[in-house]
Amino acid sequence: MAKEVKEPTKLSNVIDATLRPRPQLPGFAARPREQARPVSLPPWFIDRCRQAYLSVSFPGSTRVLGITSALHGEGKTTVALGIATAIAADTGEPTVLLECDLETSSDEFFGLTDGPGLGDWLEGDQTPLRIIRMPPLANSFLIPAGGNRPDAARTFYRLSQSTVIEDLQAEFPNVIVDLPPLLSIAYSSLAAKVTERILLVARYGRTPLAAIEQSMFLLGRERISGIVLNGYSSRTPRWLRKLL
């Protein structure tokens, strides 16, 4: 029998504690706050990610954007991080990157080890939800996926049934959801239910066109706001490219 999904009030407490920490008690040393390893992305990369999120039209003042890809290793998490950084820098609003790739956790990418994550919290393992600041921006946060989970499908189902994203939106106007790669999981259709708008990352010279077509079929064309062609590295000389 599936465990009950966490109460939203508990999540709001976590968010509240993250965004508005208690003032330090006089006479006590400041408790060190956990933060992700700074990932120094080049400015041009963030600029291209800015171009990607600006191409998506959002209905209101909040932005919820899913980032996914057809297969593993297409730079989906990096693009998600770049977009989160760009939005946080541009808007100055609290921005959270929600790591939902439960089968291939990217905790190591963010310099996190042995800590609970979204999966553990959704499963109700009596662990608090970790919302970690992502330096260098003060308004950029990360909710890690946690360790690899063998029951990722069930956990993802819980996520799709929960109101986590809506709750997050109350405090984080910008929510970037790093979704799992669609063709590597059996529950890809659930991914489409998490966010309304999705950017599909394709790797130059690696992602087959057929895989993108299949991903489009799984997600539904109307949900895909655009394709991010990542890892573009044309070997053709510039003068020849101009001719062609």
Next chain:
Amino acid sequence: MRYSRLLHTMARRMTKYVEILFGHRLRFLILILVLPAELALACVFLFPHQTATSDLWVDTPAYIQISPSVQGWDQYLTPAQNTVDALDQLRGTQSFVNTLSAKLDLLNTFRDTSERDSVMATAATDIVIVANGSHLVGLTYTCPRQPICTNVLLAIEQIYRQWLDDQQTAQANVAINFYTGQLSDAQTKLTADQTALSNYLAAHPNVKASDAAIVPQLDLLIRNVDNDLLQVADLQQKLDDTKLTDAAVNQTDSTVLKVIDPPRTVGGKLSSLPRKQMLIAGAAGLALAVVVLVFMAWSDRTVREARDLERFLRLPIAAIIPDLALAGFRDG
């Protein structure tokens, strides 16, 4: 308008090929070079080759004066071109191959019969004969060992010299036979005319040779004898000249065929590589590379161009992000 659209479509299709070509340029370069390189290595280490050359100075044969031009020679070609033509025709004959083989045997060229057979199988066709000027003919031959190369060229020169000699001797014999017959006829006629004159003088004792001016018949007989004498003398001179030329064939042909540079080996192991085979191997490597390129382009169904994505999937391209690895970043 239609042409520009067609050109544009072709260019777009070419983009993929060009991209794959440049993306794997090192591999394609290796693919193109590997066959000629293998052939070169095999030629150098497994089948070593030597190249020998020789240069000949040739001229139009000054044959016996019975014919205004040399038989078989084109008057509009240079002596070198005529010689190349003659040699090209000669080496296509079995008689030439047999003579060459016999001469090479005489020169103790081959180590064993297998070497002899392998060389003789292609010797006649592998010799390169070119006209390097109006009178200069170059002979080049590539073979496994230096003595074979030089001996083959030497034998060819000997065969061609002998062929010229034979030609001259044959023509001289024809001329000698012709002049001998003519001289015999002229001498017979002279004898007959002399007999007729003697008979006439015997029949007319009162008539002297000095009366020829007043005796027409005597005048005719005397003029016949004189003409016969001149003709006999002329034919005898021609016959003597022909016999002299025939006897001096071996001396006179040095003006027709003179070896400027005797057969000698040139270049090192690499320069002796068979150029034709190398070119064929290079072309084969190029063809192989093209086949591989076409196959790679055909089998490559990955995302390459943003415009292709937009065209096939009808989805907007939100951004094109260059490879982070170029900036030394390992993305996730």
